[in-house]
Amino acid sequence: MQETFTISELGKEFGITTRAIRFYEDKKLLSPVRDGQKRIYTRSDRTRLKLLLRGKRLGWPLDEIRDVLNMYEAGDEGELQQLLYTCRKVEESRQQLEQQKLDIEASLADLATIESRCRARIESLAIDGDENAA
Amino acid sequence: MQETFTISELGKEFGITTRAIRFYEDKKLLSPVRDGQKRIYTRSDRTRLKLLLRGKRLGWPLDEIRDVLNMYEAGDEGELQQLLYTCRKVEESRQQLEQQKLDIEASLADLATIESRCRARIESLAIDGDENAA
DNA sequence: GAGTATATTGACGTTTACGTAAACGTCAAT
DNA sequence: ATTGACGTTTACGTAAACGTCAATATACTC
Numbered sequence: 009m010q011e012t013f014t015i016s017e018l019g020k021e022f023g024i025t026t027r028a029i030r031f032y033e034d035k036k037l038l039s040p041v042r043d044g045q046k047r048i049y050t051r052s053d054r055t056r057l058k059l060l061l062r063g064k065r066l067g068w069p070l071d072e073i074r075d076v077l078n079m080y081e082a083g084d085e086g087e088l089q090q091l092l093y094t095c096r097k098v099e100e101s102r103q104q105l106e107q108q109k110l111d112i113e114a115s116l117a118d119l120a121t122i123e124s125r126c127r128a129r130i131e132s133l134a135i136d137g138d139e140n141a142a
Numbered sequence: 143m144q145e146t147f148t149i150s151e152l153g154k155e156f157g158i159t160t161r162a163i164r165f166y167e168d169k170k171l172l173s174p175v176r177d178g179q180k181r182i183y184t185r186s187d188r189t190r191l192k193l194l195l196r197g198k199r200l201g202w203p204l205d206e207i208r209d210v211l212n213m214y215e216a217g218d219e220g221e222l223q224q225l226l227y228t229c230r231k232v233e234e235s236r237q238q239l240e241q242q243k244l245d246i247e248a249s250l251a252d253l254a255t256i257e258s259r260c261r262a263r264i265e266s267l268a269i270d271g272d273e274n275a276a
Numbered sequence: 277g278a279g280t281a282t283a284t285t286g287a288c289g290t291t292t293a294c295g296t297a298a299a300c301g302t303c304a305a306t
Numbered sequence: 307a308t309t310g311a312c313g314t315t316t317a318c319g320t321a322a323a324c325g326t327c328a329a330t331a332t333a334c335t336c
Contacts, residue, residue: 014283015283016283027325059252066245071322085263095261098260101249105250111196111200112242119213122232126216130225133225159294160313165294179301203292204293
């Protein structure tokens with residue numbers, strides 16, 4: 009794989025606009041190096057962006073996503089206080105995720121019910137249609 | 143359980159403001175009956191609100207939540223076209239949920255990694271501390 | 277050196293999801 | 307009669323997450 013990426017490459021790869029990517033930088037979620045004016049994204053930057061978008065799919069606000077992203081780095085170094093803080097944050101995120109898991113299971117179950125009712129109703133319409141046609 | 147609820151009862155139960163509940167009505171996600179001016183919420187309204195909030199925890203925009211809520215009723219009646227449309231919508235939602243499931247599993251795995259690194263680091267700090275103390 | 281493609285930084289606009297405040301009605305209790 | 311708790315509508319404010327220009331720079335290429 010490439011060592012570095014341009015902003016438009018990343019935009020194309022992940023299906024987002026360059027404006028969005030710059031916005032994330034503004035919000036301190038990314039910090040690419042510069043070649044003169046131009047932004048240069050490393051593989052690590054690309055990974056951060058990938059994780060960022062995963063957070064978005066889970067409906068998390070950018071602030072929280074940034075906190076989680078920072079955990080990836082905070083795990084390896086830093087003061088004791090920082091490490092303990094990270095641990096607490098990890099626990100918070102885990103609980104949120106568990107809640108979301110529950111919500112997803114419940115939603116999937118509901119959808120199954122809806123779909124079967126729908127199909128049954130479609131079936132009965134089809135039969136009525138046959139009778140009228142006959 | 144009660145047959146009906148006031149707006150503040152629901153607000154208290156679900157930990158949201160009455161302003162929010164009225165806003166959801168404005169956006170056609172709820173449609174309580176009136177007693178004069180006052181809104182009266184049935185158990186069915188309460189269920190809709192519950193489902194609504196579940197959708198919110200999954201990060202869905204209100205528009206989508208409304209569509210899903212309407213599926214609950216669209217499943218039992220309506221034209222063939224409407225039923226087929228609902229089926230497609232159900233499929234869409236299911237796919238979104240499956241994606242979110244994947245994202246959650248990945249996130250949980252990452253969190254586990256972060257936490258263990260964190261704990262290891264905390265351990266090593268503790269040992270250093272002991273040595274210095276000794 | 278004119279054109280084309282890609283990049284940049286502002287600045288302003290937009291949508292979503294409410295918060296906040298004003299100004300008022302209703303009813304029970306003091 | 308008024309206080310307080312609850313309800314209402316109307317209207318404006320706001321934070322988040324970008325989109326949409328416009329003006330400008332850099333680089334290549336014909």
